[in-house]
Amino acid sequence: MLHKEPDLTIRAAKLYPGDGAAALEDQVLDIRDGQITAITQRRGPVDQEVAIAAPGFIDIQINGANDVQFNNKPSADGIAQMAEGARRGGTAHLLPTFITDEGRRYQQAVTAVAEARAAGVAGIAGVHLEGPFLSPNRPGIHPPDCIRPLDATDIAFLSAANCGTCLLTLAPECAPEGAIRQLSEAGHTVFAGHSAASFAEMQKAQREGLSGATHLWNAMSPLTSREPGVVGAVLASEMLYAGIIADGVHVDFANVGIAARLKPDHLCLVTDAMLTLAGKTDRFDIHGVEIRRDGNRLSDAGGTLAGAHLAMDEAIRNMVQQVGLSLPKALQMASGNPARAIRRPDLAQIQVGLPASLSFLSHDLQALGSYADRHLHMNAIHTPEAQHVPA
Template sequence: MTTPDRIFARRLYAGGGAAPLENRIVEMRDGVVQSVTGAEAPSGLPAYDLVAPGFIDLQINGAADVQFNFEPTAQAAATIAAGAREGGTAHVLPTFITAEGQSYRAAISAVREAMAERLPGVLGVHLEGPFLSPERPGIHPAEAIRVMAEDDIAAVEAAAADMPVLLTLAPECHDPGVISRLAQAGVHVFAGHSAASADQIAAAEAAGLRGATHLFNAMSQLSGREPGVVGAVMFSDKLYAGIIVDGHHVDWRNVALAAREMEGRLCLVTDAMLTLAGQSQGFDLLGKAITLDGDRLTDKTGRLAGAHVDMITCVRNMVTHCGADLATALHMASGIPAEALGLQDSLGRIAAGYRASLTCLNEALEVQAVMVDGTLFQG
């Protein structure tokens, strides 16, 4: 890794879904972009075919043979971030899924420590449960699912004072006042693993709901007389959503439909597990044997158990299978996730004053390097 003060982009996707700029030099100092100027490529500068704002993965459970639930430590979070960089991701929210009792507190402490130590790429924490619907557990252990208690609310509020916190819960299992309180504390509340009706989602949105986790998966679906979570989120003009674009979790046509209806609100996420950028071909997840077959992770019943996909593959899939132009797909991987976290003034664009976090690609959309706050990690 190095800390160059300038890099050259033959095509610069500065953000916001805008068309690329040709032949640009990005100058940086102390981890912050100082200027973007036009010039021919000077000799001696790191040069890349395409440079985009650094990808942000809002939902990643593991990578590089480390699963955050198995090892909720600062070093594990850093290892997951390093594994994610192989797929072009600059910043991650290590994701801790449903576990017994108040196990999630270890995840909060781990991310707090990682951020205090400035371990590269660790942006905040995603708590996916245990405050979900027992009707839509997915791969989560149903016996550990429960409603938030007062001490849970206080713990998550305290975490949000230190870092970005994304909390996935089932809105129908919680009073809108709980969502309002969390939102006012700065928690980014997403609906997920939820059987909520569209009216319940609308009430939660009015209370401060921010979005939905892995759209289409583990949630009530759109039907003729009940829009469900999927329909309510798509109908909204404010709610964000993550979506797993691996060809297994959501049909390409549904991805394309969501992208069209949710322009500027749909985020690419990986939901990756420890097999990503690792050597493992399987693992035990809370008593369930999970195996990797090609690029698909399932339990013995065939139920999907997270994903084995990286962000750059999701970007390519948006272009190849879902009809998105490259600028839009890159925005879904960077600028929109930044907006969902309220970080649009510091991440998701390449402009003076923004954090120097970049994803550098070749013409084949392969990752060549990732810069995190001014530090360049070569692919």
Template sequence: MTKNARHAVAAPNVFDGVAVLPDHAVVIEGAHIADVVPMDSLPSSMPVLVLGGDTWLAPGFIDVQVNGGGDVLFNDAPSASAINTIAAAHRRYGTTGILPTLISDTHDKMCAAMLAAQAAAADNPSVLGIHFEGPFLSPGKPGVHNPQMFRKPDAADLELLTGWPAGNVLVTLAPEQVPLEFIAALSQAGVRVSLGHSMATYDETQAALQSGMTGFTHLFNAMRPIGSREPGPITAALEAPAAWFGMIVDGVHVNPEVLRIALRGYGHPMLVTDAMPPVGGKRRSFTLYGNEITVRDGRCTREDGTLAGAAIDMASCVRNTVCDLHVPLTKALCFASTEPAEFLGLGTVLGRLAPGFRADMVAFEPIEVDVLETWVAGVPNEMAEQEAATG
């Protein structure tokens, strides 16, 4: 079976992004899905991979916040090869699309990261764009970011951020630190704008939403908390039916009970990993801004205890969403695929298993969400790894 020939992948449970279809098959032609049909209706001449047991087949996961993976940190290596290493590390956990994420850095580093993402995306369908988390952030909520990198945006920043019309550029910023006109200009150019590392008030957040902002980066973390007289950005996020908020469901960043409250709001939840180099890697430590970051007991922290991203993969986020947030598996899968696809404006080509959509899929057993295989643009991960190994 070649990767371009018309073939099918069948499973006892096919979740197409809307419903679970028992004993169905996804027919693949080239990089796209040709049809989703009952298994017994497939032509006898068609090559079929039949997944056994209680296997589920679902849309591939999309992670819009990936700082690193495979022992590589994007900030340290803003190159196409580094991005490909990061994407490959996450693909083993069902992630078929990523936004490599640059943590607050210099303008020159941002330019290098943009060129790297463009080069990687030209050859690697897993690379959907780029996420700049900063540097237009609040000194009052720096998290692990270096406040010395924080600055106000200028014309050169706007030119850079709007210079990739074919890509998906996401910018996390603190709206109180930038002019509303900057948010509007980004939005009008097709750039996704997300609030994060911010001390914005509720009114400032509402003004940003009205100017085109549609996202909230790792909700609850590094943002003004809800107050009795100042509701802040979290309240605005939960009230906004046209906005998406990222959730790091690792049991460390946010208490599960708090996230369960967030799920009762009107905003659209989506899972993110905020992953650092140890995900899919061999080392349990790395450096950021010259500081050693270590993973212990599931926490990725600086020596002073400050959280520094996460050491979790998307499959584990899905499992935790089911087990800790008491969310049905189908809804958790949507949080990992359909919702981020919609957030990025890719909801007509990614995030579902339907004719015309790209054949990005993940097969897994449903109890622990152990990933068995991942397909990106119709190519199984096993084949992709073999091709990478042979050059």
């Protein structure tokens, strides 16, 4: 059998292989046909040098980026533009997230993701539908008049959807009997969110296949002395995954730290980013409600939060600098944990024989670029630094 030369070689001053493991020093990755074929310490020229290589960051909740909001442009082109913006923060894979909208308009999002994947848009792991099957008691910024119950037609459409991972956020207490089980058995990932569920209702939903919660602590019933609510159910469970927005706006960093200590293998960093991320826009509308950006805070005139202005590399820096996590554990929450949450464990490690899913950082944890689905993306602003990492 003839030896095939790699398509791409990357030297990393520090390589974090995944799952919280410590860094390996001065490693060279050989990649061919999108797979890692060798990890060595050989000398000599390579195609790209970086300070830090880690398993690709997976953003399972991103509503927009690069001046594109998914709800406003549910198309393959819109998704490609969003992905470009997300990559500037080091994201390798993402679930474009479509929030509550009129009727069955969410179906356009499912179709758009299927088309983007068929067209070869790199890094599109599937779709996240955040609504419209939410609790009217916990709408957040979602338009209340569009929130509605899940029905048989929705279940039939979603069960037949073929767009990679389908993550569905719903209020379990509002879901029809058996719906969570049907969706889970169809291969979809079901999270609780925008929910006023009790602890008992969460436990019942978990038995039916519920596997996580969306933006922990936000828009959900809180943990109180006599009713643990959604927050308590998530923190008490050894199995439920939880997305968390580590921007210091949505959740106090003390609470982020509590979640990180209780759920080191199930907490997932998400950006919940809107079109302002990597864009020029500082104000926009959600169903006629004006949203303005003030620093890293997005809200309406009444102060209701409306997504986030956050990149994945910033979330990782916050976990290290504000929460006090080790870098390997923070990286695991950006890659390995979300990979398993969406049933893609193959993306969780840097290992010979697995798909090359990589994110690159500078020594000060600024995003340098990413590699996914046979596409290398390097941030132009950081390329000079990346090329001068000592061999």
